[in-house]
Amino acid sequence: MTEGVTERCWFCDTRPADGDPYEVHLHGEVQRTSEPRVHAYMSTTRLTWRKETVLVPRCSLCEKAQQRIGVAVGLYIVLAVVGLFAMVGGLALADRLAPDSPWGALSPILTLGLVIVGFVWLHRRSKAIVREFGMVRDTSDVAQYGRAKQLLDAGWALGEEPPG
Ligand SMILES: [Zn+2]
Numbered sequence: 001m002t003e004g005v006t007e008r009c010w011f012c013d014t015r016p017a018d019g020d021p022y023e024v025h026l027h028g029e030v031q032r033t034s035e036p037r038v039h040a041y042m043s044t045t046r047l048t049w050r051k052e053t054v055l056v057p058r059c060s061l062c063e064k065a066q067q068r069i070g071v072a073v074g075l076y077i078v079l080a081v082v083g084l085f086a087m088v089g090g091l092a093l094a095d096r097l098a099p100d101s102p103w104g105a106l107s108p109i110l111t112l113g114l115v116i117v118g119f120v121w122l123h124r125r126s127k128a129i130v131r132e133f134g135m136v137r138d139t140s141d142v143a144q145y146g147r148a149k150q151l152l153d154a155g156w157a158l159g160e161e162p163p164g
Contacts, residue, residue, distance in 0.1 A: 009059035010145060011066075011135045017057035022066070022139060024054040024148045028156030049162055054148045065133035069126050076122045080115050087111040 006016040030049040058066075087107050094103040130138060142148055143158070152158075 007057040009062055010056050011058055011062040011137050011139075012133065013136050014134065015059035015061060017059055019058045019060035019063035021055035022058045022063075022142065024056060024142045024145065024158070025051065025160045026054060026148065026151050026156045026158055027051040027161055028151060028154065030162045047162065051160055052151065052156075054142075054145065054151070056142055056145050056148070061133050062135055065129050065135060066139055068129050072122055072125045072129075076118050079118060083111050083114055083118075 009015045009017045027049045033046045035044050090107050094101050
């Protein structure tokens with residue numbers, strides 16, 4: 001980094017980028033090359049690609065905000081998975097203890113309701129964090145960031161390697 005030059009955080013567009021940059025992994029120029037062998041049916045396909053990590057300047061406050069959102073997302077996923085397991089367990093238990101109880105019909109509805117309520121909570125929590133930290137852009141907007149956009153426009157894709 002050049003001393004004396006303070007880059008601005010891309011996410012809030014106000015504070016100096018004094019945090020760890022946000023990393024965007026991209027890959028492109030995927031090439032499939034067939035290498036015929038002795039037997040035609042044994043030809044192998046070789047996949048090669050290039051990758052690049054784009055560093056998006058970020059301030060320490062936006063970094064903190066994004067970590068908080070990450071924690072909220074993680075918490076939601078854990079609770080949703082636990083909820084689904086509890087539902088399946090509850091159903092099996094209800095079936096054994098009281099086959100005629102209404103629990104069997106109610107629990108999927110209750111679980112689904114909680115999953116939706118949780119999702120609304122997650123959405124509002126993220127919005128509140130974004131507002132609290134004065135962010136004008138989110139990590140989901142990084143495709144618009146200069147170098148990332150340039151590569152995506154050139155046919156590159158997000159992620160470290162091509163799928164499959
Ligand atoms: Zn910032």
